[in-house]
Amino acid sequence: xxxxxxxxxxxxxxxxxxxxxxxxxxxxxxxxxxxxxxxxxxxxxxxxxxxxxxxxxxxxxxxxxxxxxxxxxxxxxxxxxxxxxxxxxxxxxxxxxxxxxxxxxxxxxxxxxxxxxxxxxxxxxxxxxxxxxxxxxxxxxxxxxxxxxxxxxxxxxxxxxxxxxxxxxxxxxxxxxxxxxxxxxxxxxxxxxxxxxxxxxxxxxxxxxxxxxxxxxxxxxxxxxxxxxxxxxxxxxxxxxxxxxxxxxxxxxxxxxxxxxxxxxxxxxxxxxxxxxxxxxxxxxxxxxxxxxxxxxxxxxxxxxxxxxxxxxxxxxxxxxxxxxxxxxxxxxxxxxxxxxxxxxxxxxxxxxxxxxxxxxxxxxxxxxxxxxxxxxxxxxxxxxxxxxxxxxxxxxxxxxxxxxxxxxxxxxxxxxxxxxxxxxxxxxxxxxxxxxxxxxxxxxxxxxxxxxxxxxxxxxxxxxxxxxxxxxxxxxxxxxxxxxxxxxxxxxxxxxxxxxxxxxxxxxxxxxxxxxxxxxxxxxxxxxxxxxxxxxxxxxxxxxxxxxxxxxxxxxxxxxxxxxxxxxxxxxxxxxxxxxxxxxxx
Numbered sequence: 001x002x003x004x005x006x007x008x009x010x011x012x013x014x015x016x017x018x019x020x021x022x023x024x025x026x027x028x029x030x031x032x033x034x035x036x037x038x039x040x041x042x043x044x045x046x047x048x049x050x051x052x053x054x055x056x057x058x059x060x061x062x063x064x065x066x067x068x069x070x071x072x073x074x075x076x077x078x079x080x081x082x083x084x085x086x087x088x089x090x091x092x093x094x095x096x097x098x099x100x101x102x103x104x105x106x107x108x109x110x111x112x113x114x115x116x117x118x119x120x121x122x123x124x125x126x127x128x129x130x131x132x133x134x135x136x137x138x139x140x141x142x143x144x145x146x147x148x149x150x151x152x153x154x155x156x157x158x159x160x161x162x163x164x165x166x167x168x169x170x171x172x173x174x175x176x177x178x179x180x181x182x183x184x185x186x187x188x189x190x191x192x193x194x195x196x197x198x199x200x201x202x203x204x205x206x207x208x209x210x211x212x213x214x215x216x217x218x219x220x221x222x223x224x225x226x227x228x229x230x231x232x233x234x235x236x237x238x239x240x241x242x243x244x245x246x247x248x249x250x251x252x253x254x255x256x257x258x259x260x261x262x263x264x265x266x267x268x269x270x271x272x273x274x275x276x277x278x279x280x281x282x283x284x285x286x287x288x289x290x291x292x293x294x295x296x297x298x299x300x301x302x303x304x305x306x307x308x309x310x311x312x313x314x315x316x317x318x319x320x321x322x323x324x325x326x327x328x329x330x331x332x333x334x335x336x337x338x339x340x341x342x343x344x345x346x347x348x349x350x351x352x353x354x355x356x357x358x359x360x361x362x363x364x365x366x367x368x369x370x371x372x373x374x375x376x377x378x379x380x381x382x383x384x385x386x387x388x389x390x391x392x393x394x395x396x397x398x399x400x401x402x403x404x405x406x407x408x409x410x411x412x413x414x415x416x417x418x419x420x421x422x423x424x425x426x427x428x429x430x431x432x433x434x435x436x437x438x439x440x441x442x443x444x445x446x447x448x449x450x451x452x453x454x455x456x457x458x459x460x461x462x463x464x465x466x467x468x469x470x471x472x473x474x475x476x477x478x479x480x481x482x483x484x485x486x487x488x489x490x491x492x493x494x495x496x497x498x499x500x501x502x503x504x505x506x507x508x509x510x511x512x513x514x515x516x517x518x519x520x521x522x523x524x525x526x527x528x529x530x531x532x533x534x535x536x537x538x539x540x541x542x543x544x545x546x547x548x549x550x551x552x553x554x555x556x557x558x559x560x561x562x563x564x565x566x567x568x569x570x571x572x573x574x575x576x577x578x579x580x581x582x583x584x585x586x587x
Contacts, residue, residue, distance in 0.1 A: 017157050020047060024161055028168035031175040034076075037068040040165050044142060048158055049150060050126065052143035054113075056082065056089045057169055058136055061316055065090060065138060071115045080112035081312065087113045089139045092127035098159050101125040102147040123147040128158060130166035137169050201336040205237035208329050216290075216318045218306040220283055223329060225294070225302035226253055226262050233262060233303070236333075240307070241283055256280035258303045261291045265300045267319055271312035283307060290314040292322045294330040297393075297426035301330060331427045338420040339449045342413070362415075362422055367557075368392050368400055370465050373515070375402075376556035377582035380564060380575065387414035388525045388578035389422065393429055398465045401429055404477065404523040404582055405458035413454070420449055421456050421500070435462060435473050436508040439497060443475070443508075446501030456500040459493065459523055468515050468586065473508045475500050478526055481541075483548050485518030485586075490545055493521075520559060521584040522548055527577035531567045539570050556583040 024043050030036040041053040052072055056065040065082040067075040082090040087110040092099060101108075102123060109119040124144025130137040140162055144150075205223045212221070220240030224233050233251040254263045257278050261268055270289045273279040279289070286307040294302035304326040306314065367376050377390050387410055393401030405421060407414040424445045428438040439460065446456060459480055461472030473496050474480070480493030497508030515521055524544070531539040544563065551562045563581050 017160075021160055021164065025164050025167075028164055029171075030168065031172050033068055033172055033176060034074055036168055036172050037074055040140070040168070041069055041072060044140065044158065044161060044165075047161060048142065048154055050124075050142035050144050054089070054141040054143075055138065055165075055169075056093070056141070057130075057138040057173070058084070058093060059315070060135075065093060071143075073115075082110070082113065084136075086110065088125065088127060089113060089141055092129055092139045092141070093136050095127070095129050096131065098126060098128050098155055098162070100149050100155065101127070102149065124149075126150065126155065126158065128162035128165075130162055130169055132166050132170040137166050137173070140165060201333055202237065204332045204336070205329065208325060208332070209237055209239055212306070212322065212325050215321055216306060216314070217308070219309045220286065220307040222258075222305045223294070223302065224251075224258055224262075224305065225333065226300065233259060236302070251280065257289055257291050258305050261293050261303045262300055265293050265295065267292045267323060269314050269316075269319055271314075285309045287311045288313045290319060290322060292319065292326040294326050294333065295427075295430060296330050296334045296423055297430065301333065304329060327427070327431055331424070334423045334427065335420075335445060335449070338416070338423055342416050342420065342449060362389055362391065362418060364390075364392050368394070370400055370463070372465055372468060372517075372587055373463070374556040374585045374587055375400075375583070376560045378560050378564065378580070380579040382527070382575050382578050387418065388527065388580035389418045390523075390580050390582050391422065393426060395429065395462060400463045400465065401460065402463060402470075402523070402582060402584065403458060403460040404525060404580060405456055405460075406477065406525045406578075406580070407456050408454050413451075417446070417450050417454055417456065421446060421458070425460070434510070435460065435471060436497075436510050439473050439475055439500070439508045440506060443498075443500045443506045444504065447504050450501050455502050458500060463515075463584065470513045470515055470521065470584070471510055472513070473497060473510055475506075475508065478524055478529065481522045481524075481545060481548065482513055482515070483520040483522070483545075483552060485516070485520075485552065488549065490548075493523075515584060515586045517586045518552075519586045520548060520552060520556070522559070522563075523582045523584075524563075525578060525580040527575055527579045528563065528567055528581060530577065531571045531575055531579075533570055534572050539567055543570070556585045559583045559585070 027039055027043065028036065030039060037055055040055060044053055045051065053069060054067060054071055055069040057068050058065050063084050065084065067080065069075065084090050084093050088104060088108045091108065104119055104122045104125060106119065114122055122143065124147050126142040128140040130139060208223065209221050222238040223236045225236050226233055231253040233253065251259045253259050257268060257270060260278050268291050270276045270279065273286055273289050286309065288308045288311055290306045292304045293300045294304060304322055306322065308314065363379055379388055379390060387407035389405045391403050395401050403425065407417045421442060424442045425438065428441050457475060457477040459472060459474045459477040461470045463470050472493060474493055475497045476495050476499035482491040482493065484491065491513065493511065493513060496511055498506050529539055529541050529544060547563050547566045548559060551559045560581055560583050564579060567575065567579060
């Protein structure tokens with residue numbers, strides 16, 4: 001009879017545990033970190049003789065463990081932290097099975113892991129590794145009032161609970177990341193809207209600081225711009241500094257964390273500013289800092305700075321967000337700068353010599369050297385300032401951007417519109433958008449910032465050096481000519497979208513062309529095909545093809561010179577329009 005009763009009690013206990021697990025799986029179906037941490041604590045302590053609970057969760061990007069709950073208390077910050085293999089929880093994270101520790105050794109002990117309590121007060125510790133699909137997620141740590149080991153069936157039961165907890169933590173982590181991306185995308189959309197309707201730089205930067213605070217908390221922040229001539233760093237928008245505190249420290253490029261970022265173009269996270277020799281103490285309360293560069297193409301125009309009164313307040317995910325906002329801030333700053341320059345150009349119409357110097361700074365100093373291809377380009381101006389432009393944009397070691405463009409009109413207005421086009425193109429290229437998206441964004445900027453009768457035609461493509469593939473968009477520009485060495489025939493790179501700046505919203509299509517060995521791709525402006533002879537005859541596309549075919553065995557530079565010389569001879573002297581040509585020849 002006693003044996004039968006024992007069997008019944010054991011069966012009932014197993015049923016109760018099964019019911020508990022089913023109920024726990026429902027109760028742990030929480031997506032918010034703080035709610036899940038509290039529920040996990042309550043369930044594991046209620047199901048065992050343990051009295052204290054800690055939950056350490058692994059950040060997969062940094063391999064660092066952060067506590068969601070420490071010694072029964074919720075944790076919201078980034079401290080303390082453990083590397084995998086560090087402390088008892090850090091060691092347990094690499095394990096697969098629960099482990100009971102009657103006491104903790106000196107080698108395993110870290111005071112911050114236990115809320116500062118001495119090692120002698122710690123005993124009866126059970127570590128429960130959390131995993132999902134074989135990947136480590138973190139560790140649950142339970143503490144008893146004594147060092148006696150719990151029954152094996154209790155450990156097994158807690159292990160089953162930890163499996164449910166691992167699933168819940170994984171879901172909560174995915175949810176948090178999705179919500180973070182959702183908020184980020186919403187804020188970036190809001191920022192894009194603000195940028196599109198405002199040309200007030202100071203107002204835009206203040207709005208950017210407001211938006212960043214919604215996703216990355218700070219106690220002080222600032223957006224700084226480099227003065228090109230003097231290399232002084234000037235504050236444009238700041239928060240959290242006492243009156244006169246920031247003005248007391250003048251920074252130049254290279255000085256302080258902000259100056260270091262402005263000089264190197266590299267972002268930096270400083271967990272403890274007191275341990276970084278680059279830090280300039282402009283705010284005594286600051287404990288940690290994050291600084292990201294503001295870039296327009298390869299040029300660093302300033303820095304985006306966040307400061308916190310807590311140690312180690314910022315992580316890689318914060319830097320990623322701030323870099324995104326910094327990119328938008330740089331575009332906004334450059335856009336308003338260029339808009340002001342366009343307005344100012346009306347007053348500078350007669351100062352063409354200044355415009356010539358501006359135009360020359362747009363053009364590349366030398367042709368790029370890449371494997372599989374010989375590339376050459378040239379611009380021959382018909383006057384002091386023309387509207388033609390070409391450039392190369394080094395995207396990666398194996399990808400080169402090539403652009404040829406033509407602005408309607410001449411003089412400084414044309415040069416400044418080209419400056420706006422160039423700056424916005426390079427900024428959007430650095431944001432890694434698709435080519436068609438880049439042109440849609442550039443088109444919107446030009447539509448907002450240039451006169452209604454002004455526009456830009458452009459052909460921009462990315463040369464994949466290894467694949468010998470040229471992916472391009474043609475915005476109302478002259479069709480590129482692709483000479484095929486194997487057949488002696490030409491293919492044309494026709495228009496895939498409207499002129500830039502003529503429509504508020506425009507759609508562009510991408511096309512691809514393969515450039516084989518011996519082939520020659522020629523991109524040019526209308527000054528070549530529309531050059532006039534003394535008898536008012538156009539040079540035309542046919543003559544251009546004849547020049548290319550006649551020099552098919554020459555270098556890219558020889559083809560460029562051949563086109564220039566032939567057009568010059570045809571027109572009988574100085575051309576009436578700019579001549580711009582880029583040749584990409586396969587080797």
